[in-house]
Amino acid sequence: MTAEVGFGIIGLGRMGAFHASLLRGPVKGARLVAATVDPGHRQLLLGSGQAPCPLVDDVDALFAMPTVDAVVVVSPASLHHDHIPRAAAAGKAIFAEKPLADSVERAHAVADDVRRSGVPFQIGFQRRFDRGYARARELIAEGAIGKVEMIRALTCDRMPPVEFLRTSGGLFWDLAIHDFDAARFLTGEEVSAVFAVGSIAVEPQLTEFDDIDHGIVTLRFANGALGVAQSSWRAPAGYDIRAEVHGSLGKVVTEVDEKYPTHLYRDGGVSQERHDQFVERFADAYRAELQAFVDALRADRDPSPNLDDALRAVEIADAATRSRREGRWIELA
Numbered sequence: 001m002t003a004e005v006g007f008g009i010i011g012l013g014r015m016g017a018f019h020a021s022l023l024r025g026p027v028k029g030a031r032l033v034a035a036t037v038d039p040g041h042r043q044l045l046l047g048s049g050q051a052p053c054p055l056v057d058d059v060d061a062l063f064a065m066p067t068v069d070a071v072v073v074v075s076p077a078s079l080h081h082d083h084i085p086r087a088a089a090a091g092k093a094i095f096a097e098k099p100l101a102d103s104v105e106r107a108h109a110v111a112d113d114v115r116r117s118g119v120p121f122q123i124g125f126q127r128r129f130d131r132g133y134a135r136a137r138e139l140i141a142e143g144a145i146g147k148v149e150m151i152r153a154l155t156c157d158r159m160p161p162v163e164f165l166r167t168s169g170g171l172f173w174d175l176a177i178h179d180f181d182a183a184r185f186l187t188g189e190e191v192s193a194v195f196a197v198g199s200i201a202v203e204p205q206l207t208e209f210d211d212i213d214h215g216i217v218t219l220r221f222a223n224g225a226l227g228v229a230q231s232s233w234r235a236p237a238g239y240d241i242r243a244e245v246h247g248s249l250g251k252v253v254t255e256v257d258e259k260y261p262t263h264l265y266r267d268g269g270v271s272q273e274r275h276d277q278f279v280e281r282f283a284d285a286y287r288a289e290l291q292a293f294v295d296a297l298r299a300d301r302d303p304s305p306n307l308d309d310a311l312r313a314v315e316i317a318d319a320a321t322r323s324r325r326e327g328r329w330i331e332l333a
Contacts, residue, residue: 140245144250151244
């Protein structure tokens, strides 16, 4: 595929609208053809005149469009197991936001369907395309810190609405899953076992569906290295992430960047502005991952991160959830 890639988007919520803005502008070699959206949101977009592209009635209409070469799946996580295989059956290349599905069993079934179809697939782990994370991976792969022995990862974000969290899969599936993928990406090692604990410090309603808003996961890697992933739905000072990898010769750290490279010095101390939302912090990475997907399609290369990466992240998230509920170490295959 060397011509411009025509895209359809399934879902125009916050992330769907963000991807739409990228496909309409900075992503080269792509054009936004159409999107599908839930009926209530559809009327709002049409009434306001703010629809980023033509809106079709449903995913079947989107898949039937010959000008749609690829789809971006940004529907709720509970619908991924339906939308991704149907896109694959229609012969559309697929870029999907995480998770691959809302259970390990469904995720493997989705992966099998996509593999059988032969369509290109990329999962949306944008941290791999962030300059800080990418450079940290390069340094580790070059042996700059020696043998990897330990990793610490942290993500703190503002809590979404409870109704969203009811179907998101839980803290480890929706938030920490990025740290699980980043741990594999940075270290180049596979997670072999996890032990997780959690608590509720923000929203008591989470007890209704056995979820948490603070969690800590201990990771054991196949090479003997250890790690910890900390996650919370509390970020009073703004979006907060970091990863710190220790090795036999040193360590590498990548963390949240300042919103501006400017510090204010006053008699009370030093202040700086931080990113408030993850879409601010990773704006360049989101563009880069979509550009990488488009470039792979046009060059007939396999996109990355791929189905295996999507599956590993889901398996770790599921193991962490089971560990927290059962109070024991969970081994991964």
